[in-house]
Every structure is written in structure tokens, then in C-alpha cells.
Amino acid sequence: MSRKVWITGLGTASAAGIGIEPLWDAACQGRSLLGRIEAFDPSGFPSQVGGEVRDFKVNKVVPKSYRKATKVMARDIELAVGAADAAVRSANLVTPGTDADAPRTYPGERTGCHIGAGLIAAELDELTGALVEAQTDGGSFDIHRWGREGMNHLTPLWLLKYLPNMLACHVTIIHDAQGPSNTITCAEASSGLSIGESMRVIQRDKADLCYCGGAESKLNPMTFYRQVLTGRLNTQDNDNPAGAVRPFDRTAAGMVIGEGGGIVTLEAAQTAQARGAEPYAELLGFGASHTVNRDGDCLKPDAQGTGIAKSIAAALRDAKLDADAIDAVVAFGTSNADYDAAETAALKTVFAGRLADVPVWSAKPYVGMCGAGAGGIDVALAAMMLKHQKLPATLNCDQPVDGLNCGSAPARDAALNHVLVYTPSLGGQNVALVLGKA
């Protein structure tokens, strides 16, 4: 028998800041948090809107004894550390990260950590500051000079700032998680797959508590430009940040990149109950699949949404539920027309005649598409919906695509027993999770 798994803590890093409450408030008020990118001057890029985490200092969320280590944290790592701290606190867990001296809620050996990550970009100021030291007199790069002296302008620990597993590693150190630990790197599907893997680890009794989810910042000229090259971004609404992301609307004009992520604490219901923890939700089902589309490349999703539908079907099977049991969907919903269409096709496959009855909601108009962190934000918000029995406001969908229940609406109370969350990735990995009212 598998053990029951609860979501007991939620931590997000997003354009709303650190912590789930400000994000939930914005979503209930229908207040988009997107704006013109400030991390760098975006005027040379075709897309200039983003969802930025502002006024966040990682030093404030790590114990004093660990502050030195923040020097080797890329932005992605900082966001994960911030989200994890918020999750741990929202679960009322005591770890060495919250209180070095107090007795810990769980032993480190029974604590796992699965945090998804993206392809982390080097900070260009730092790297280029070293590259210029290896230029010839004519200004071109000389690899001999780089090998001899240029590279010495990089800090010795330079590489460690950018290894994707460092999100999890710093979190394991801060909060003493010595159990199973992994770093999933499947682009946007990373968070959902990580949460699913933590669920399995708890089910098979290799841990009682796991920190899981993901985080990423693509607001670095290199990673941002990589997204520009994929052709997925919105380039038409640079003057209209709050209205730029219109998931499942006929005028949908592309994705907006956000930075951030979501980390949740999963616990075995048995041990959580024993310590008197209050669950936000129960995690009931997890499914994954890969899209195989030999007619196109991976920059566009399979138009039929076959892979997405397979992952949802697997998650429902795992939860032992029919699609009829799903009361709401937190979609990937990026406002990229190709993805919106693929998702719509998948939802039609899954819900068939019930499609028009199931509200389909997306966080992207609020915070943008946060890469490897996107699914973590979605799961945290789905847990809030179940906890508060409420659907947040649906933004920017005045002309919904046929058949979907996704039109603009204010926040409203709703009887929610089961919420479906799914995330497809650029590359073809798909993940779906089913959350239940605890």
C-alpha cells in the first residue's frame, strides 16, 4: 500500500515577491504583475515584458552561518532558496535553516529534496569582464591568452554557480535534507516531474518529508535570447504588460517570460498528522509522458496534444479517478497560440463532453512563464484553490477559444475536490498532477 501524501507547505518566488500570500492576493484581485523588464535594458530585444522578482535579497533568507555561500548562487539558486525558505515556514517546520538550535521536526535522513532547474546562464558582466582580459590588441578573443591568464579573472568557484543541481544542494544544506535528492532538468516540465518524484519517494517510504518543485530565471540576456530564438515569445504587447498574456484567447500572441518558481513541502500524511500539521491539499496522482511527433521539430508542440493527454490520463489512473472527478484545471496556458491549441486539443480528449464545465485557469497572465519553475507555482496555486475553495480571477480572455471554460472572470468561490495541473515542455516531456482537497 502506498502511503498518503500531503502538501503541507507552499513557497513561491514570483513577480509578487517571495511567498504564496502576495501571489494569491494578486490572483484573487485580478492584478497582473508583469512589467517592462528591468534586469537588463530590453530595448534591443523583440520581447520586452517580463515577470521579475524585485527587492529580493537572498541573504535575508539564509542563516547567518551560510551567508558566505550566497556568493556562489546564480539567480536561479537564489530564487529556489527563497521559495524553499517560504515553504518550510508555511509548513511550520523547524530545520537548521529556520532555527539552528531548536529540535528539528524531521531527521535529516528522512528528508528528501527534488528541485527542478533550467539551463543556468553565466552572469554576462562577470564572464565578459574576464573575456576582455584575453583580447588581442586588435580586440579579438585570443584563446591562448584565455588559457594563460584570462580565466584567472573568474572566481575559483565560478562553475559551481551554474550547475543545475546547486538549487537542490543549497536547499539540502540549509535545511539538512540528507535523504534522496535529485535535480530534474526537463525545461518547463521540471517542477512537476520533481514533485511527482518526491511523491514516489514518500510513497515508497524512503523519506517522510520532501522539498520539491523548481525555479529558474531566464531574465539574463543569453537565456532570454534563447527563448526569443524559439519564436515562442510575445513581441506585440511591449506597451501593454498587464494585457500581454491572453491564454486561450483568440488574440493570444505569445509567451511572456517570468522568473521564479515554486517549492512545496510534501509529507507522509501519517507523520504530518502526528506533528499536528494542517495540509493545504493531498497529492493524489502523477503521470508523465513524452510527445513523439516525427512530422515537426520540438519548437512547437504536437498540435493534437497527444502527449499532454497521455500524461493527464496517467495521472488520473494513478489517482484512481475519472476525468469527471476533476473540478478545475491549472493549465500551462502560456498564450502562445500553438501551445494553447495543443492544450485545448488535449483537454478535449480528456474531458470530451464535459469540457465546457471545467474551469481552465492559468497563472501566466500574472507572473509570466517561469521555465523550470512554472509548474511549482501552478501546484502551489492549485493547493491554495483547494484550501480556500476558490478560483482566482481569470485575466485577459474576452474571446475564449471554442469549447473551453476559460473566459475572463473575477475570483469566485467554488466547490473544488480535485484540481488537475499539467505542464508540457519544449523538448516534449509532459507531466500531470492531480491534487485533492485534504
Place this chain on the structure above:
Amino acid sequence: MTQASSLKPQASPRIVITGIGWVTPLGHDIETVWQRMLNGDSAIDFTKQFDATTFPTTFSAEVKDYDHNAFVKHPQLHEHVGSNSAFALGAARQAWDSAGLDGFDALDRDRVGIYLGSGEGSLDFENYVATNLAGWDADKRGIDAVKWAQTAKEKLSVWREVEQEPNMPLHHLAVELGAQGPAYNCLTACAASTQAIGEALEILRRGDADVMVSGGAHTMIHPFGVTGFNRLTALSNRNDSPATASRPFNRSRDGFVLGEGAGMVILETLEHAQRRGAAPLAEVVAYGSSADAFRITDMHPESRGPIAAMRLALEDAGLKPADVDYISAHGTGTEENDKTETRAIKRVFGDDAPHTPVSSIKSMVGHLIAAAGAVELIACVLAIRDNVLPPTINYADPDPDCDLDYVPNASRPAEVNVCLSNSFGFGGQNDTLLVRRFQ
């Protein structure tokens, strides 16, 4: 702490390996590479892919004369591959074909998953550097993003960029093999492909798939990869003698040597393998995963993470240290790893440690980083098949802190039924697998 093994469901299915494949610095097919390992050949030489002549480390173990098109059946799907995807395709096709899966008409491809531990792809070095330099504002000592973007438009291209994403080898394998089941890539640094195989094992045990393609692919033999490791002083600098530079467990070891390539296995439930008449090469009996949770830069001084990973794996299999015939070490050849790993083995194996052979094939093929564990697990499968242990070459000067039997310099005939394979990642993630002769 509860005994994990006692809680394993009674019905947990047995999982076997039915296919293997690799692309390594010693060659691109199972038998040639294995023979060269048993001969104690080194694949390490001066780096040719880029001009490393002034780098602190000028050598590596490179894959030579390799073309993935010699392996794939759908070359049109892989026109833009980067090195990691190319290595992954060759290794996975060998594994898939040797498992005979295309000949099984009843294969349900929704029940075929993939779990890789593949690394970040190589940067488009010249164009990336040129873009950064063009964007440099010398007065501000920072990047002028507007100038940077102008050059990026001229220099950077979509596939060179997208292929750097660590999930791209996974994408290529899925479309090549038509695998539509659960699909993951993990990247826990040097532990990644061991972890991938362990997690694939758990997916099969749970019944979420019938077949898993698993392993890893990676190269960090590119200017910024070597830069990163050189700055960490993790690489050997023995530039006057590349072939003897990788010397795990020697007193004179001075760092690891970068290798590249891929290793892939086909894991399958025994029931599925028997249904299609496939002969198991070995059984994967256990997986242990832990985190040091200590420091980003150092291993725990009491080796607590590696000890936990090995103990969890032994518990998972219900085996005792005395049952283990061979340990495939992480054995990188860094001062810290070899000492810490030796200590961990002694703590876990106790009185059995002195007579349990341990070797590191990194002495021959270098360190394939994310791909290392999969290649090493395949060596374990072959050790069981042939009852022979691959050596640690370049073993000349014993270190008092490393006092185990490292199978020095020459392969050794031995009865090999159970092998334990370790991988430890930078940052403290540790993974151990146990494979056993199939009976």
C-alpha cells in the same frame, strides 16, 4: 529508522538489463571498448577539439571518429544534434538493438519510458564569446544589453542554442525510438546517470512502465567546461604525461581527467523480458540515494553521504557487504574523492573491505561527468558476464589513506556475481546501484 527493505511491497517485480550500449573515448561498441579496458588501455591524450595548449590542463579523453548517423534509423530527426544528443543516440541505439526490442511486435510504446542523466550542451563558443565582447561597455565595465542583442541577432542560431538544453538528448531518443512513456532527465552533476538508472528502476518496480531506456550522455571538453574545472583545481595538470594522468587512489594523484561520451542500458521488468523471450544480461537489485547536505565545495569529512547511499542500496537488495564481489568506484583521482570514498567503503564493508576488489575505469576513459555512472554500470554487467574485473591503471604509488584492493594495472579473473557501483556529485548528491548475475 525503519528498515526500508522490510517495507518493499512483496510484489515488487524483478528488473533486468536486456541491452547495453556506449560511446566512449575507447571506442563506440561494447566488445571493442571492453577488451581495451581489460587490456588496460588509456584513451587520454592532448585535447584536439579546441586549442587547449595554454590551459592549465591540455589533455582529456575524447571520443574519436564518431558519427551518430552510423547508428540511427531516423537521421532526419537529428540534423541539428549537439554532442550530447549525438553520443546518446549511438549508445541508445546499440542498447535498443541489442535488446531486440524492434523485433517485438507487441511492444506498447506508451509503456516505454526514458530516464537520462545528461549534461548541459556545449556553448556555441566563438559566437557566444564574440557576442559578449561586442556587448561590453568598457566604461561601465558591464554588458550593454542593446549592443549585445544586436550582435546576438547576427551570431546566434536557434539550434545551436536549443541543443544546449539538458533535455535535448532525451527528446532525440524519444523520437528516434518512439518512446511515449514517462520521460525524465536529471542532472546531479557526476552522479546523474547512476541516479537516472536508479530512478528508472523505481519506475519499473512501481509498474509505471514495462521498459526504460536509461543512462547518460555528456561532454564538458569545451573551453568553458575545462575553464570551470581548472578554476576549481579539480583536473590533473600532468601535461607531460596525459596517459598516466588519471591515477585514482595513488598518492601522487592530482585531479581527474575529463572524458566524454554516453552509456545506455535497457531496463525491463523480468516478466516483460520473458514474455518476449529476451535474455537478461544482469539484474538490477538495488538503488540508494542520499545527500551530504554539508557543503557545496567539500565532501562530508566522515563520508556520511556515500555511506548512506551504499547502506541504503544494500538494504534495498537485502544483501550483506560480504555478498559484493566488486565495487566500481567513483574513483575520480582527486585527493578528496578517493580518500573519502575509501573511508566510506571501509565503514560500510568493515572486515570485508580489505578483500573486496575496487577499481576505477576512470583511469582509462577519464571522467564522463553526467555519463560516467552509466558507463561504469555497463562495465559491471560485463564483469559479471565474463567473470573478470577491469583494472585501475596507472597504479604505482600507494596512498596510506587509500589502502584497499584497487585491482592494480591488470584485469583479473574472478567469480563475479554482485557488483556495487558508486557515483558522487559535486554539491553532495550520492547514488549507488547494485547489479547481480541473473539467475
